[in-house]
Amino acid sequence: MSPLARRRWRQFTRNKRAYYSMWVFLGLFSLSLFAELIANDKPIVMYHAGELWFPVAVSYTDQELGGTLPSEAVYWDPFVLDLVESSGGWMLWPPIRFGYKVPDMYIETAAPARPSARHWLGTDDTGRDTVALLIYGFRLSVLFGLALTLISSSVGIAVGALQGYFGGLVDLLGQRFVEIWAGLPILLLLIILASIVEPNVFWLLATLSAFSWMTVVGVVRAEFLRTRNFEYVRAAMALGDSDLSIMVRHVLPNAMTAALTFLPFILSGAVTTLTALDFLGFGLPAGSPSLGALLAQGKTNLHAPWLGLTGFVTVGVMLTLLIFVGEGVRDAFDPRRTMVASGVAR
Numbered sequence: 001m002s003p004l005a006r007r008r009w010r011q012f013t014r015n016k017r018a019y020y021s022m023w024v025f026l027g028l029f030s031l032s033l034f035a036e037l038i039a040n041d042k043p044i045v046m047y048h049a050g051e052l053w054f055p056v057a058v059s060y061t062d063q064e065l066g067g068t069l070p071s072e073a074v075y076w077d078p079f080v081l082d083l084v085e086s087s088g089g090w091m092l093w094p095p096i097r098f099g100y101k102v103p104d105m106y107i108e109t110a111a112p113a114r115p116s117a118r119h120w121l122g123t124d125d126t127g128r129d130t131v132a133l134l135i136y137g138f139r140l141s142v143l144f145g146l147a148l149t150l151i152s153s154s155v156g157i158a159v160g161a162l163q164g165y166f167g168g169l170v171d172l173l174g175q176r177f178v179e180i181w182a183g184l185p186i187l188l189l190l191i192i193l194a195s196i197v198e199p200n201v202f203w204l205l206a207t208l209s210a211f212s213w214m215t216v217v218g219v220v221r222a223e224f225l226r227t228r229n230f231e232y233v234r235a236a237m238a239l240g241d242s243d244l245s246i247m248v249r250h251v252l253p254n255a256m257t258a259a260l261t262f263l264p265f266i267l268s269g270a271v272t273t274l275t276a277l278d279f280l281g282f283g284l285p286a287g288s289p290s291l292g293a294l295l296a297q298g299k300t301n302l303h304a305p306w307l308g309l310t311g312f313v314t315v316g317v318m319l320t321l322l323i324f325v326g327e328g329v330r331d332a333f334d335p336r337r338t339m340v341a342s343g344v345a346r
Contacts, residue, residue, distance in 0.1 A: 008332040008333060011044075011331060013333035015332075016297075017324050018324050018329070021328075025321040025322065032135055038135060039095075039131060040096075041076055041099040043094075044093065045091075046075075050087075051085050052321070056094075062074075062080070064085055065081060065084070068217055070264070073237055076253050079281070087167045098128070099136075100129070100133050100289040101128075107123065112125045121134065124301075125297055129217070135288040137290050139289075140288070146199075147269040149263060149270055152266065153215075153259065153263060155209070156220065157216055157255070159226055161218075161220055163217070164221040164222065164223065164225040164228065184211065187282075189207075189211075190282050199284065204274075208273060213275075215262060215266055218253070219258040221256045236249075240253075257333050260333060263326075263329070265322075271318060271319065275295070294307060294311035294314075295315070296314065301303050
């Protein structure tokens with residue numbers, strides 16, 4: 001790690017709110033990556049007929065377990081449970097024995113059910129466990145936000161680099177295009193496209209990426225306009241170095257400093273956009289583990305306040321952690337704060 005990177009890291013760790021928020025967010029996200037081992041309607045490991053089975057990773061049919069149906073086995077079905085127990089087998093279940101896809105067929109009350117020992121945060125109006133929806137929805141939201149942030153930032157950095165480095169007509173036409181593209185009504189276009197194409201994760205990711213890349217264009221363009229006149233850049237040009245090499249090796253590292261400060265805020269914006277679209281019904285397909293759909297169910301079922309409170313608290317905590325981390329990253333990359341911290345350290 002370079003001395004500058006170490007100073008920035010020390011500056012980030014001095015912001016305790018950002019530092020602890022980063023670890024809390026990483027801890028929650030790491031747990032959500034193992035959602036199948038935490039909340040699932042399939043056992044993690046099963047011993048049956050003298051063999052070990054792994055239903056959480058492999059799909060087994062009812063016939064393979066000794067039943068009669070050619071479809072995938074339903075492990076919480078009493079017939080399957082008796083089949084395994086009669087062979088002297090056993091099942092190792094996750095802590096939450098419900099997934100986000102299949103509703104609880106043996107629920108004792110009408111859905112949405114209240115929180116209980118069986119369903120810690122109750123169920124939604126279709127009988128699906130709220131905790132399972134929460135875990136899978138959190139993972140999907142963060143992964144979607146990371147993918148959207150990566151794609152949109154890459155496109156925005158490339159566009160801003162081309163405008164700032166070449167300037168002139170390229171910059172002029174590029175700026176006019178960015179202004180026109182940024183003025184398009186994104187929500188209206190999404191509503192029109194949703195009526196034509198059945199939305200899915202990849203379709204939604206591609207559509208939002210096409211309208212989310214303008215965030216970092218301005219700062220990257222400004223850094224390239226400033227840095228291209230430095231002496232070491234002009235020296236590289238005089239030595240015959242290619243434009244691509246100069247942009248990547250000499251100018252881009254300076255521009256990335258400004259662009260990196262935007263990434264946590266872009267991520268929080270991506271999560272908010274997905275949640276809002278799912279809440280309005282123009283996001284992921286029905287049945288997907290979505291925090292926005294959970295909020296929409298809370299609005300529809302006002303007599304089940306646990307649905308709205310669960311979604312609101314989850315989204316609020318997630319965005320708060322990301323904003324705190326973003327503030328810490330912004331301060332760590334601020335050259336004035338970095339120099340002051342370096343002077344204090346000496």
